[in-house]
Each structure stands twice: as structure tokens, then as C-alpha cells.
Amino acid sequence: MNRRAPKDLPRPPAETSALLRTSKLVKVYRADGVTVEAVRGVDIEVAIGEFVAIMGPSGSGKSTLLHVLGGLEPATSGEIWLRGQRVDGLSTAAWAILRRQHIGFVFQFFNLLSNMTVADNVELPALLAGMTPRQARKRREELLAELGIADKAGAAPARLSGGEQQRVALARALANEPSVLLADEPTGNLDSTNTRDVLRLLRRAHAGGQAIVMVTHDARVASLADRVINLYDGMVADDAPIVPIPRRLNGVADVVELRG
Amino acid sequence: MRQPLLALLAKEPAHGYELKLALEQIFGEAYPSPNIGQIYVTLKRLEQDGLVRSEDVEQTTRPNKRVYELTPAGRDALRAWVGEPSDGPRVRDEFFVKLILAPMAGLADRMELMNSQRRHYMGIMRSLTELQADADPADVPARLLIEGAILHLQADLDWLERCQEELV
Numbered sequence: 001m002n003r004r005a006p007k008d009l010p011r012p013p014a015e016t017s018a019l020l021r022t023s024k025l026v027k028v029y030r031a032d033g034v035t036v037e038a039v040r041g042v043d044i045e046v047a048i049g050e051f052v053a054i055m056g057p058s059g060s061g062k063s064t065l066l067h068v069l070g071g072l073e074p075a076t077s078g079e080i081w082l083r084g085q086r087v088d089g090l091s092t093a094a095w096a097i098l099r100r101q102h103i104g105f106v107f108q109f110f111n112l113l114s115n116m117t118v119a120d121n122v123e124l125p126a127l128l129a130g131m132t133p134r135q136a137r138k139r140r141e142e143l144l145a146e147l148g149i150a151d152k153a154g155a156a157p158a159r160l161s162g163g164e165q166q167r168v169a170l171a172r173a174l175a176n177e178p179s180v181l182l183a184d185e186p187t188g189n190l191d192s193t194n195t196r197d198v199l200r201l202l203r204r205a206h207a208g209g210q211a212i213v214m215v216t217h218d219a220r221v222a223s224l225a226d227r228v229i230n231l232y233d234g235m236v237a238d239d240a241p242i243v244p245i246p247r248r249l250n251g252v253a254d255v256v257e258l259r260g
Numbered sequence: 261m262r263q264p265l266l267a268l269l270a271k272e273p274a275h276g277y278e279l280k281l282a283l284e285q286i287f288g289e290a291y292p293s294p295n296i297g298q299i300y301v302t303l304k305r306l307e308q309d310g311l312v313r314s315e316d317v318e319q320t321t322r323p324n325k326r327v328y329e330l331t332p333a334g335r336d337a338l339r340a341w342v343g344e345p346s347d348g349p350r351v352r353d354e355f356f357v358k359l360i361l362a363p364m365a366g367l368a369d370r371m372e373l374m375n376s377q378r379r380h381y382m383g384i385m386r387s388l389t390e391l392q393a394d395a396d397p398a399d400v401p402a403r404l405l406i407e408g409a410i411l412h413l414q415a416d417l418d419w420l421e422r423c424q425e426e427l428v
Contacts, residue, residue, distance in 0.1 A: 057421050057424070057425065196392075199389075200393070203393075218414075219381070219382065219385050219413065219414050219417045220385060220388075220389055220410055220414065222382065222385075223382055223385035223386040223388075223389045224386075224389065228379075228382055230375070230378065232424065232428075237371065237375065237424075238375040238378065238379070240375070240379050242379075242382050242383060242386050243379070243383045244383050244386040244387045244390065245383045245384050245386075245387045
């Protein structure tokens with residue numbers, strides 16, 4: 001699982017490898033004379049194909065940050081760069097187009113369109129991104145098969161279990177082959193079996209080169225990432241790669257010491 | 261090692277090698293594969309303490325084997341062990357002492373200490389989730405043990421967050 005480049009290859013400069021970058025990003029909410037500084041000067045960078053987990057206590061600004069990164073809410077100040085393009089000043093309409101083409105979103109509460117079939121939920125973003133109906137259908141078939149829900153294509157989302165709905169949401173988010181998948185507590189509403197399935201799928205997408213930025217409070221989920229950014233009070237408190245503890249010979253018995 | 265051997269002998273008399281095989285079979289990967297020498301040494305001590313007794317059983321084609329069985333005192337000791345609640349897991353006391361004392365002595369910044377501890381926990385978490393993904397689904401004890409370790413680690417991380425809220 002060591003993802004470091006071989007030593008003899010020089011690392012590309014940060015500018016060219018950054019898929020997503022923010023500079024002094026700030027998000028302030030003002031309502032009824034009350035001001036809340038949710039994000040207070042965040043500088044982060046996500047490389048192509050990188051999987052970054054954003055953690056931190058409730059109220060640390062992690063979901064707000066993700067929403068601002070995806071243009072669901074406007075930044076108050078600072079810069080956001082996606083694929084070398086500055087995007088923080090885009091209009092709502094321009095953001096919508098950018099999301100169709102380059103961003104996939106997964107939420108805690110699935111947010112599937114209830115009056116459409118599973119198949120249509122997944123094909124729609126592919127069509128919006130400019131695929132032909134035939135390509136969109138092919139992409140949908142591949143994704144549903146890969147996520148183990150090919151047999152649910154004709155079903156209404158409400159007829160599926162929570163775990164199945166989240167898989168559909170994941171298929172939908174990946175349908176447009178996004179540059180980056182933004183996931184907000186994707187396992188927050190799932191039991192442990194379904195969590196494990198969603199983890200497996202995220203791991204597989206990442207292994208296939210998908211860049212992912214995921215907000216989570218679940219360390220098990222976060223441990224899949226290449227790097228963890230810890231937010232505290234709207235600021236980056238820590239930003240470091242995950243370095244697995246080397247496994248020794250006896251496997252389970254070494255990590256977990258049974259006493260008795 | 262003493263109590264697991266007593267527990268196995270409570271089921272039926274056995275010789276040392278059978279006990280090793282039984283431990284491996286029951287716990288799968290969850291128990292460090294027991295060293296046969298260690299089993300023999302433990303059995304000998306249990307015998308000196310009067311908790312087991314042994315006799316040589318003659319075998320026609322092989323050397324004799326020593327078969328162990330539980331004594332009434334052994335059964336009492338086992339009952340006492342099973343009946344007594346086990347200690348709860350301790351908070352990582354060494355880290356806690358560092359966290360409280362080091363900043364007082366001007367040796368470290370609390371935020372840095374917590375960050376480095378969190379990084380360490382996340383590294384362990386990664387190893388555990390990889391083990392979990394690779395674990396044999398049929399090896400129930402190993403799966404449960406990994407699950408337990410993950411839950412404990414999650415609690416350690418939650419506690420670190422509490423420390424951060426109160427101390428920084």
C-alpha cells in the first residue's frame with residue numbers, strides 16, 4: 001500500500017500535481033446579526049488520484065468546507081482552484097456546470113430522486129455531463145454491476161435498504177467520471193455491515209485512480225485515505241499522511257494482544 | 261497461558277501437543293500460535309501447584325506420552341477465574357501523563373503531542389482495517405478480536421478529541 005514514488009523519479013512540482021487547492025479559504029455565516037466563522041483561512045491541496053479524509057469534532061467546519069469546495073455554498077473569501085482553474089468566483093449556474101462535469105457528491109442521507117428508478121438516478125448525471133444515452137446506459141450498467149446492485153436497476157430508491165441506497169448514490173456520484181468525488185459522512189447513516197461494503201467500494205474507486213475528499217468522524221472509514229486533514233475551530237490543526245504500522249509475522253495476534 | 265490450558269483440560273484430559281492444536285483450532289489467528297515448550301513448562305507448573313495431574317500412557321509404536329487431567333483444585337481455580345469480572349481496558353496512561361506533564365515542563369506543545377498521537381492511532385487503524393479486509397470470514401474469533409481492537413481505538417481517538425477540547 002506504499003504509494004510513494006520511487007526515489008529516482010523527481011516529484012512533480014506542487015502546482016502541476018494539485019487537482020484541488022484552496023488558499024486562505026473563509027466561510028462566514030451571517031444571520032439575524034449573528035456571525036459564525038465556520039471556515040477560517042484554510043489552505044489545503046489534493047493531488048490527482050489522492051484520497052484525503054477530513055476529520056475534526058462537530059462544529060469544526062468540515063462539512064461546510066466540503067460544501068464550499070463543491071460550490072454548494074459560496075466562499076466568503078479566499079481562493080479555490082480546481083484543475084488549474086480558479087473557481088471560487090463562479091456564478092451558481094457556472095458551478096452547476098462544473099459539478100456536472102468534474103465533481104461527484106455523496107451525502108449522508110443519500111439524496112436520491114425518489115420518483116425515478118435506480119437506473120435513471122445513475123444515468124442522469126452521465127447524460128448531464130454530455131454522454132450519449134447509449135454511453136450513459138453502459139456506464140450505469142458497469143457501475144451497478146461493480147457495486148453489486150445490477151438487479152435493482154428498475155426499482156424505486158425507496159424500496160432499497162439504506163446500504164443499497166448509498167451504493168446507488170455512489171454509482172450516481174461516479175457516473176460522470178468526476179475529477180474528484182466529494183463525500184460527506186457517506187457511512188454516517190449505515191450499520192457496520194453496510195459501512196464495510198461502502199468502504200470496499202471507496203477503496204476500489206480509489207485504487208482505480210479516483211480522487212476522493214471525504215468528511216467523516218469515523219476513524220475506521222478515514223483510515224482508508226492517503227492523508228488526514230484535521231480541522232479544529234475552522235482551521236487546519238493537522239495535515240499528515242497515514243503511515244500504517246508495519247505488520248509483523250503473526251498477523252492478527254501481533255496487532256491485538258489477547259491476554260489470559 | 262495457565263487458564264486457557266485449565267479450561268481445555270476441563271473438557272477432557274489431553275497431552276501437550278493436543279492442547280497446542282486445540283488452541284490454534286479454536287482461536288485461529290486471534291491467538292499467538294503457542295510455543296510447545298511453553299505449554300510443557302506451564303503444565304509442569306500447574307502440576308506443581310496441584311491444579312493438574314498427569315500419567316504416562318504407553319504407546320506401542322511411539323515413545324510414551326504424558327496425559328494431563330484437571331484436579332478438583334484445578335477446577336476450583338478455573339471456576340474462580342471464569343466467575344471474576346475481567347479488568348476494563350485502561351486509558352493510555354503513559355500518553356496521558358506525557359500530555360499533562362510535558363507542557364508544564366516546557367518540553368512539548370499539547371497540540372503537537374495530540375497530533376502525533378492521533379497520527380499513530382490512525383496508522384494502527386489502517387493496519388487493523390487492512391487485517392479486517394483480509395481476515396478469513398470463517399475465523400470468527402479473529403474477526404471479533406479485530407473488531408474489538410478497532411472499537412477500542414475509536415474510543416481512544418474520541419477521548420483525544422475530548423482532551424483537545426478541554427486542554428487547547
